[in-house]
Amino acid sequence: MQQTKHLYLRLIQESDVDFLLSLRLNQNLNTYLNKVSNDKQQQLLWLANYKEREKNGLDYYFVIVDKKLGDIGLIRVYNIDYANKIFTWGSWVISEENRPKYAAIESLLLVYEFAFNELNLLLARFEVRNDNIDVIKLYNRFGAKYLYHDDLNNYFELTKTNYIQLKYSQYYKFLMD
Ligand SMILES: CC(C)(COP(=O)(O)OP(=O)(O)OC[C@H]1O[C@@H](n2cnc3c(N)ncnc32)[C@H](O)[C@@H]1OP(=O)(O)O)[C@@H](O)C(=O)NCCC(=O)NCCS
Secondary structure (H helix, E strand, O other): OOEEOEEEEEEOHHHHHHHHHHHHOOOOOOOOOOOOOOOOOHHHHHHHHHHHHHHHOOOOOEEEEEEOOEEEEEEEEEEEEEEOEEEEEEEEEEEEOOOOOOHHHHHHHHHHHHHHHOOOEEEEEEEEEOOHHHHHHHHHOOOEEEEEHHHHHHHHEEEHHHHHHHHHHHHHHHOOO
């Protein structure tokens, strides 16, 4: 699996259920995320179903691991359309206590490295709630092309070509060990 200077991704396991719930049920973190149930058994069932999708290459849910701090967050690649080489990424959250300055940029680099370079996809799609202003700014800084919005979300895309340009012009230092 790819790594950046401080982080790497590992596939989520059923045994990560408590970590997942601790992030997704945290009210400071879940304002702009879809709600998940606090029922652990239900989450375990969801994770078991997810593991089947993972086996079939349809969905990749990662724990973001900091080489020094350990598990710090979650990020997911889904809606993978291999025929058209398009994917969506999201379910992105990093714990407040363990959120070094580099974590946001390096986790974006990791998710793009995985989807563009390992899966050989060409177009990323992602969305953000209209009132999640800070994350909208973050996406804009990271080369996202705004597409449209609806009542809930702003929708963006990023091509592999744009990503590669950004990687070499601005972010290479985050990838180097
Ligand atoms: C989404 C999330 C992981 C982003 O992490 P974050 O640390 O808040 O991201 P920030 O925008 O503060 O960026 C981190 C640092 O990188 C810097 N940065 C951001 N974009 C940058 C860029 N393109 N180039 C260089 N540096 C950049 C920021 O300036 C910031 O540094 P600063 O604190 O000195 O200003 C985090 O806010 C979170 O878990 N939120 C809750 C869940 C959520 O809303 N998820 C998104 C759903 S779409």
